[in-house]
Amino acid sequence: MKKLHFIPRFQQALTPDPETANFVRQVPLADYSYVTPRIPSKPYLIHAVAEVAESIGLEQEDIKSTDFLHYFSGKEVYPDTRPFAMNYAGHQFGNWAGQLGDGRAIVLGEVEHHNQLWTLQLKGAGKTPYSRRGDGLAVLRSSIREYLCAEAMHHLGVPTSRSLSLIGTGDEVLRDMLYDGNADYEKGAVVCRVAPTFLRFGSFEVHAARQEQEQLQQLADFVIREYHPEITSDGPEKYTAFFKAVCEKTLQLMVEWQRVGFVHGVMNTDNMSVHGITIDYGPYGWLEDYNLNWTPNTTDSQHHRYAYGNQPDVALWNLIQLANALYPLIGAAEPLEAVLNAYGRQFDAAFLQMNRDKLGLATVHESDEKVVRAFLTCLEKIETDYTIFFRLLATVQKTDSPEAALARVNDAFYTPSQCAGDVATAWLDTFQSYLDRLELEPQSDAERAAAMNQVNPKYVLRNYMAQLAIDAANQDDFSLIHELHELLKKPYDEQPEHEKWFSKRPDWARTKVGCSMLSCSS
Numbered sequence: 001m002k003k004l005h006f007i008p009r010f011q012q013a014l015t016p017d018p019e020t021a022n023f024v025r026q027v028p029l030a031d032y033s034y035v036t037p038r039i040p041s042k043p044y045l046i047h048a049v050a051e052v053a054e055s056i057g058l059e060q061e062d063i064k065s066t067d068f069l070h071y072f073s074g075k076e077v078y079p080d081t082r083p084f085a086m087n088y089a090g091h092q093f094g095n096w097a098g099q100l101g102d103g104r105a106i107v108l109g110e111v112e113h114h115n116q117l118w119t120l121q122l123k124g125a126g127k128t129p130y131s132r133r134g135d136g137l138a139v140l141r142s143s144i145r146e147y148l149c150a151e152a153m154h155h156l157g158v159p160t161s162r163s164l165s166l167i168g169t170g171d172e173v174l175r176d177m178l179y180d181g182n183a184d185y186e187k188g189a190v191v192c193r194v195a196p197t198f199l200r201f202g203s204f205e206v207h208a209a210r211q212e213q214e215q216l217q218q219l220a221d222f223v224i225r226e227y228h229p230e231i232t233s234d235g236p237e238k239y240t241a242f243f244k245a246v247c248e249k250t251l252q253l254m255v256e257w258q259r260v261g262f263v264h265g266v267m268n269t270d271n272m273s274v275h276g277i278t279i280d281y282g283p284y285g286w287l288e289d290y291n292l293n294w295t296p297n298t299t300d301s302q303h304h305r306y307a308y309g310n311q312p313d314v315a316l317w318n319l320i321q322l323a324n325a326l327y328p329l330i331g332a333a334e335p336l337e338a339v340l341n342a343y344g345r346q347f348d349a350a351f352l353q354m355n356r357d358k359l360g361l362a363t364v365h366e367s368d369e370k371v372v373r374a375f376l377t378c379l380e381k382i383e384t385d386y387t388i389f390f391r392l393l394a395t396v397q398k399t400d401s402p403e404a405a406l407a408r409v410n411d412a413f414y415t416p417s418q419c420a421g422d423v424a425t426a427w428l429d430t431f432q433s434y435l436d437r438l439e440l441e442p443q444s445d446a447e448r449a450a451a452m453n454q455v456n457p458k459y460v461l462r463n464y465m466a467q468l469a470i471d472a473a474n475q476d477d478f479s480l481i482h483e484l485h486e487l488l489k490k491p492y493d494e495q496p497e498h499e500k501w502f503s504k505r506p507d508w509a510r511t512k513v514g515c516s517m518l519s520c521s522s
Helices: 007-012 051-055 067-070 140-156 199-207 213-227 236-260 308-330 334-359 368-381 388-393 402-409 419-436 446-454 465-475 479-488 496-502
Strands: 032-034 042-047 084-085 091-092 095-098 103-111 118-121 163-176 184-195
Touching: 007 103, 007 213, 032 051, 032 091, 042 051, 042 067, 051 163, 051 199, 051 334, 091 199, 095 199, 095 446, 140 163, 140 465, 140 479, 184 368, 199 213, 213 236, 213 308, 308 334, 334 368, 334 388, 334 446, 368 419, 402 419
Parallel strands: none
Antiparallel strands: 032 084, 042 163, 084 103, 091 095, 103 118, 118 184, 163 184
């Protein structure tokens, strides 16, 4: 395997845990703890992403090497490197949870290639000082979901961590998938994740909660210096500018999640990246029918805190927690409050523009918000597939009658016969408003359709698709992982050879575990 260019920038700039023994404990005054990955018994490569490998300086042939298999499964530690687990705290489901940290993730190091630095992290590689009551391992089921989803999100244009490799460990892992007392053994796996860093809101919260001012400032200065060269101010203004940058990136991430119908499922502050990228794919899902109250997470089934419609507000709540953590560096609440107070207004504007794009409105008109709200209201009146609806909407012609336009999206309805009476009237009224609005657009139908098809994907990683790949992989058939990976590389293309995946959720998946019900168990 070609030599990777590791640079221990994170370790050199921040504070290590002086204790090097690997046992569960509280870790004060430190950003990370050195730890060696667990050695898997019989690792085997399931899949790797050539594009990501190239981004860190590897070639296609390197992926096939024994070195690749060993280094990215945890079987061997890359020469002259020291893997580590990161320390952070967080709010989980709105409650302060204290120290959390990388309980089943181990950073291999930072690799430089073409003047870019990437952090390589193994998920499922064994216990760390932050594992609490866990074993630090991951099962094949959750690893497939994370591996495919990160790449799917990247190709959708949503900021995200990336996936380098998916490797089976050859070991069995005991998991209680639904936390109902029915634990069973599952196949183990390790995913290598790639991101600028895996620093989170909780990375700052842990120091603020412990009043570790020196470590808090050191961490903030590191992130600003290395990732925000545009920030040139000093003193409190520097940290306010950093917070503003995180808010802006987080806001845009929420808009992108809403655009493609993605639901993260566990928006705890320890799962929020300071880089504004999606990390920690657990019980996620894409909207099947448009349901603002839908969450894929069984743990959230009672309160729906992290439901699709709540995500933008939860992001703001999480940003408030980050503001509290940064407050000791600023010493005044007003600058932070000014940034936070702008969030709602900025999100509303960005959300409206995103929906203009989804509706194919290239110009701005005072009626736009009314048209957008009318469509979103109609989508809630009848079970309608979110992805398919917007893709079919691009076929509407300016010369259509409301009835003809409605007929074009008929296949998006799970039960078309329910589009009758008052429901049908609401839809027809909405399409009349839409057709009137399209008359104000200079674009041709073809031009509008092409633009809409660049923001409304045809293919997303529906939970039932991931579950089919998992079921096959549990029988040592990895062909669906390969097929879905190729499909999701071009989610906006027609791909007629993959038309079978452009379909509504099948009835069997409506209540199947892994398709409609997911937990944090991995």
